[in-house]
Amino acid sequence: MGRLSTEEHRAWTALRTTYALLHQRMDQQLKRDAGMSHLQYEILARLAAAPERELRMTSLACAVAGSKSGLTYQIGQLEQSGLVSRRTCPSDVRAVYAVLTEEGASRLSLGAPGHGALVRELLVDVLTPEQLRVLAEGLGEANRRMQAAEDCGGSFG
Amino acid sequence: MGRLSTEEHRAWTALRTTYALLHQRMDQQLKRDAGMSHLQYEILARLAAAPERELRMTSLACAVAGSKSGLTYQIGQLEQSGLVSRRTCPSDVRAVYAVLTEEGASRLSLGAPGHGALVRELLVDVLTPEQLRVLAEGLGEANRRMQAAEDCGGSFG
C-alpha cells in the first residue's frame, strides 16, 4: 500500500518508455512505407482481423483506446482516402460500421512487412521466448482486468 | 524473419493496450487530484528525481519521448502555472534548464499517492513478483537498445 519499490517503479517506467519509443519508430516506418500513421495502421489492422472486415465505431474506439470523437475524425480521414467505408446497421439506425475496402487492405499490406519487422527487431528478438511469454500473459491479464472494469464490449488481446 | 507468430503478436498488442489503458486512467486521476495531465506529471517527476531538481530541455524531451517543440510548449504551460522555472546555463548560453519550483514539488506530491496507487492496483498487483522482474528486465533492455540507436544523451530507466 505504500510507495512503489524501485523495482516496481522501473517496471512501469520501462513499459512506458518502451511503448513510446516503439510508437515513434512505427510512426516513421508506416508514414514512409504506406503513408499512414501508426494509429491508422492499427485501425485498418483491427478491421482486417474482424469478421466481414468490419467493426462498430464503438468497438473500434475502445479497441484502439482513443476517444469516440477521435475515431470519428480518423475514420473520416480514412474514408476520404478510400481505405474504409461506412455502413449503417439495418437493425439499429444509430450504429455505424467501419468497413475495410479492397484498397484499404492493399495499403495495409504495404505497411505490414516493415511493421512486423520492426516489432521483431525491437521487441521480439530482444527478449527470450520465455520473457515474451511472460510479457504476453502478464500484460494480457492486466488488460482483461482493466477492460472488465469498463464497459468495453469489444474484445481484444 | 517471417510474419509474427500469434504469441509474438499478442505480446506486442498487450504492451500497446496496457499502456494505452493505464495512460488513460492516470490522466483522469491526475487531472482530478492535481489538475495536471499525465505528461506534465511525468515531467515534474523527472525533475524531482534529478540532481538539483533540474534538467536540460533536450534530456527531458528525450526522456518523456516527445518532440522538442512539444516540450517547449509544456514547459511553457508549467512555467505559467509556477510549477517550473527556466534558467539558462552560464557556460552555454544556448542551453536551458527546467527547474522544479517549490510549488511544483508540492503539486507533484498532490498527485503522487493516487498515481502510485494506480500503478500498484492496475499493474504491480496483477503480476507476480517474478513476472514483474522479467518485465522490468526485458523491457529495460529493449529500451537501452533503442536509445543506444539514437543520440539521446539523457539516461533513464
Added chain:
DNA sequence: TGCGAAGGGTTCGAATTTGAACAATCGGTA
C-alpha cells in the same frame, strides 16, 4: 582569427486529439 557544420531551443502553421454538448434512436416499462 575566421569559417562551416553541428547543437539547442523556440516559433510557426497545420494536423490531431480531447471533452462537452448535441441530435437521433433504442429499450424497457407503465
Added chain:
DNA sequence: TACCGATTGTTCAAATTCGAACCCTTCGCA
C-alpha cells in the same frame, strides 16, 4: 401507446502535438 433514461455517433471549440524552418551559439579546424 407514450415516456424516460441510456446508447450511438457526430459536431464544435479549445488544447495539444508534430515537423520544418529559423536564430543564435559552440565546436573543430585550417
